[in-house]
Amino acid sequence: MLGDVTISAIGRGTLFAWRELGGITILAGQVLRALLPPRLDGPELFRNLYRMGNRSLPIIALTAFFVGGIMVIQAGVLVKQLNAAGLVGWGAGYAIFREVGPMLIALMFSGRVGSNNTAELATMTVTEQLDGLRALAIDPIPYLVVPRVIAMTVSLLCLVVLGNLIALYGGAFFAMFLLDLEFSTLYYSLVDNIGWLDFVHGAIKAAVFGSAIAMTSCYFGISVRGGAVGVGKAVNAAVVAAAISIVTLDFLLTAVLP
Amino acid sequence: MSVHTRIEGLGARAIAASHAGARLFVIGAKSLRGVFDRDYPKGEVARQMYVVGNKSLLFIAITMGFLGMVMVIQSGHQLNRVTGDLSQLGPQFLKLFIQEFAPTITALMLSTRVGAGIAAEVGSMKVTEQIDALRLSGITPTSYLIAPRLLACLSMGSILTVIAIVIAFTAGGISAWSVFGLNPTAFFDSSMVRTYDIVIGSVKALSYSLAIPIISGFCGLEARGGSEGVGTATTSAVIGSSFAVLLLDFMISGIGLMVFGGGV
Amino acid sequence: MSQVTDTRTAISVQDVSVAFDGTEVLRSLSLSLEQGGRLGILGPAAGGKSVLLKLLVGLVAPDAGRVHILGTDISRGKEKTLMRVRRDVGMLFQNYALFDFMTVGENVAFPLARLGETEDDEIADRVSARLKAVGLAGSEAKMPSELSGGMKKRVGIARATIARPALLLYDEPTAGLDPVTTSKMYELIAADQADTGCTVVAVSSDVGALMNFSTELALVHEGSVRYRGPSHAISKSEDALVRQFVSGDDAGPL
Numbered sequence: 106m107l108g109d110v111t112i113s114a115i116g117r118g119t120l121f122a123w124r125e126l127g128g129i130t131i132l133a134g135q136v137l138r139a140l141l142p143p144r145l146d147g148p149e150l151f152r153n154l155y156r157m158g159n160r161s162l163p164i165i166a167l168t169a170f171f172v173g174g175i176m177v178i179q180a181g182v183l184v185k186q187l188n189a190a191g192l193v194g195w196g197a198g199y200a201i202f203r204e205v206g207p208m209l210i211a212l213m214f215s216g217r218v219g220s221n222n223t224a225e226l227a228t229m230t231v232t233e234q235l236d237g238l239r240a241l242a243i244d245p246i247p248y249l250v251v252p253r254v255i256a257m258t259v260s261l262l263c264l265v266v267l268g269n270l271i272a273l274y275g276g277a278f279f280a281m282f283l284l285d286l287e288f289s290t291l292y293y294s295l296v297d298n299i300g301w302l303d304f305v306h307g308a309i310k311a312a313v314f315g316s317a318i319a320m321t322s323c324y325f326g327i328s329v330r331g332g333a334v335g336v337g338k339a340v341n342a343a344v345v346a347a348a349i350s351i352v353t354l355d356f357l358l359t360a361v362l363p
Numbered sequence: 364m365s366v367h368t369r370i371e372g373l374g375a376r377a378i379a380a381s382h383a384g385a386r387l388f389v390i391g392a393k394s395l396r397g398v399f400d401r402d403y404p405k406g407e408v409a410r411q412m413y414v415v416g417n418k419s420l421l422f423i424a425i426t427m428g429f430l431g432m433v434m435v436i437q438s439g440h441q442l443n444r445v446t447g448d449l450s451q452l453g454p455q456f457l458k459l460f461i462q463e464f465a466p467t468i469t470a471l472m473l474s475t476r477v478g479a480g481i482a483a484e485v486g487s488m489k490v491t492e493q494i495d496a497l498r499l500s501g502i503t504p505t506s507y508l509i510a511p512r513l514l515a516c517l518s519m520g521s522i523l524t525v526i527a528i529v530i531a532f533t534a535g536g537i538s539a540w541s542v543f544g545l546n547p548t549a550f551f552d553s554s555m556v557r558t559y560d561i562v563i564g565s566v567k568a569l570s571y572s573l574a575i576p577i578i579s580g581f582c583g584l585e586a587r588g589g590s591e592g593v594g595t596a597t598t599s600a601v602i603g604s605s606f607a608v609l610l611l612d613f614m615i616s617g618i619g620l621m622v623f624g625g626g627v
Numbered sequence: 628m629s630q631v632t633d634t635r636t637a638i639s640v641q642d643v644s645v646a647f648d649g650t651e652v653l654r655s656l657s658l659s660l661e662q663g664g665r666l667g668i669l670g671p672a673a674g675g676k677s678v679l680l681k682l683l684v685g686l687v688a689p690d691a692g693r694v695h696i697l698g699t700d701i702s703r704g705k706e707k708t709l710m711r712v713r714r715d716v717g718m719l720f721q722n723y724a725l726f727d728f729m730t731v732g733e734n735v736a737f738p739l740a741r742l743g744e745t746e747d748d749e750i751a752d753r754v755s756a757r758l759k760a761v762g763l764a765g766s767e768a769k770m771p772s773e774l775s776g777g778m779k780k781r782v783g784i785a786r787a788t789i790a791r792p793a794l795l796l797y798d799e800p801t802a803g804l805d806p807v808t809t810s811k812m813y814e815l816i817a818a819d820q821a822d823t824g825c826t827v828v829a830v831s832s833d834v835g836a837l838m839n840f841s842t843e844l845a846l847v848h849e850g851s852v853r854y855r856g857p858s859h860a861i862s863k864s865e866d867a868l869v870r871q872f873v874s875g876d877d878a879g880p881l
Contacts, residue, residue: 164606167606171612172609175609178613178617204433209471212475215475216474216602217601220479221598224598228591336590337483340479341480341483344476344479345422345476349425352425352426353425359433359437
């Protein structure tokens with residue numbers, strides 16, 4: 106009895122997940138088609154870039170600073186064990202560039218920008234503003250979704266590049282302060298062991314995470330149903346879907362990228 | 364805008380932020396007192412525990428599974444490049460997950476899932492005057508609403524962290540075996556785990572589970588002005604609790620390193 | 628706490644100012660009401676009516692001035708004092724504020740159950756009696772989300788009145804209701820008052836219905852009282868603003 110209930114719940118959940126995944130894929134196709142040939146609403150794109158990139162800068166910068174510190178503390182424990190101070194810059198840098206930087210900044214970005222975006226689009230949908238656009242012969246996908254997808258992809262890429270730098274500086278600061286390491290030790294440990302490949306690896310991840318957050322947040326925004334309660338549910342679903350996309354894509358990209 | 368008005372604006376924001384910080388502190392203290400007052404409906408803690416666990420179990424299982432695999436692959440490649448010795452991969456992985464990744468990533472997921480839920484629920488009660496109606500019946504909202512959620516987060520947060528460790532370790536072991544051909548007996552080795560790691564991991568999990576419901580409840584109680592206010596409360600709850608988790612992580616790890624030398 | 632026979636002051640507000648984020652909502656406002664009175668508060672939107680009502684139960688604290696409710700000073704905002712005074716006050720909120728996680732029956736029973744002085748059986752009896760009085764007999768097991776706006780309001784009234792409080796506050800009891808339901812709502816409030824002898828304050832923007840219902844009126848505009856007196860005299864007020872608001876003319880100071 107209980108087994109049946111659980112199995113049917115899992116079955117329903119799986120069906121539901123596939124339907125949402127299909128919906129997101131279709132939306133991604135529509136966005137790509139709208140970009141061929143590229144025709145961009147410059148002011149709208151710029152407005153979105155400003156809103157999404159600039160406004161989340163303070164929280165991302167703070168996050169990155171402390172993430173640098175956390176990484177150095179973890180690396181420092183290993184260093185004490187193995188007595189190898191020359192590895193701190195390398196360990197922290199490698200982890201920040203490839204994994205922790207893109208992933209944590211993307212999670213924060215999803216919480217701040219992605220959820221706001223879902224709430225905004227969902228409110229527009231339940232107040233029939235999207236139907237209003239369609240009545241004026243304006244397709245909401247190129248008009249509303251495309252600029253947001255581009256803006257979120259570009260902003261997250263820039264924020265991760267910037268955030269990685271801040272995390273490294275934060276790491277260096279705390280390494281000198283907490284571990285009594287010299288800046289030069291950290292610097293050479295980093296530049297001798299970390300290459301462009303590590304940087305590019307993280308940057309590609311950032312861009313992919315950015316578009317994944319954009320697609321999920323726009324999808325749940327425009328497919329919302331059922332008034333104000335629906336808006337809340339949509340925001341919740343979007344943030345969860347974004348987090349799951351981030352970790353699964355992270356896994357795939359780690360396997361595929363050099 | 365002149366420099367003068369800019370500075371004034373910054374000053375005003377700093378004052379507003381410190382006021383909000385003071386209110387957050389008061390709500391935190393009242394919620395903790397509410398835990399002892401026990402002035403919440405019967406069975407509410409169990410109901411909230413179900414909500415927290417039910418909402419997050421699958422979510423945390425998926426994220427921790429993938430994270431375990433990614434971490435093993437990334438660090439395995441690096442170890443192969445430098446030493447070629449993967450024998451320490453499993454033990455170090457377990458150590459790092461117990462005292463760092465499992466509690467922190469679990470808490471970040473809880474901030475997203477549970478924090479947003481608490482803020483949305485309490486926030487919509489605030490804007491529809493249900494909080495006022497509670498107070499009119501002589502109820503302190505922190506005791507009635509936040510305290511049971513706090514207890515639920517404390518208990519389920521710890522349980523979910525343990526589940527996260529098990530799932531990530533298992534997924535990591537499987538990928539170490541399939542990607543690097545590492546023998547599972549070499550990976551599933553807990554010899555590196557010290558009491559220190561378990562204590563730090565538990566302290567982190569407990570502090571995160573305190574911070575998330577208090578910050579999210581605070582955001583909900585501060586909500587103003589219709590469904591838009593609820594939306595703002597929800598986003599600030601997610602961002603506020605995620606940031607608090609990272610800050611606490613940094614502070615607890617830092618204290619551990621400074622005071623106990625990182626348990627070495 | 629039910630039958631009020633003497634004529635002490637139920638409400639006394641002296642020189643009260645309230646500001647939110649630097650904006651003054653009430654400006655040294657004074658107002659008083661005898662026990663057993665029936666006061667209607669009207670005025671243009673966002674003039675501070677709802678804030679005034681919340682001030683009377685300490686849900687809003689005054690920045691300056693004194694508030695006495697049923698003989699107790701609540702202006703200091705001390706939780707213990709507030710909790711004691713609120714036992715004797717019932718309130719219908721603007722958006723009903725029904726607890727959406729409770730059934731209708733649990734909502735109505737809530738204030739009584741919280742006092743902890745009544746047996747469960749008696750609470751159940753009084754809940755069904757109250758629901759019957761507001762025309763919703765037998766809907767104890769329903770959830771608030773299943774009800775229409777007017778029904779929610781009536782449940783709100785049942786909840787506000789069940790503990791037979793000495794002071795009842797109604798915030799927009801008829802907003803969004805048709806004229807017939809509006810007059811039924813006021814009949815309900817009046818019948819309840821006749822039964823318990825409580826003091827009633829109602830805030831509304833529906834001028835006509837409120838003037839019919841109340842024996843006394845106060846007009847609040849931009850945070851202060853512009854008229855205070857018997858209902859029948861308001862249309863002959865010397866204040867041009869008050870006359871314009873009551874008559875609904877286009878031309879005038881408003």
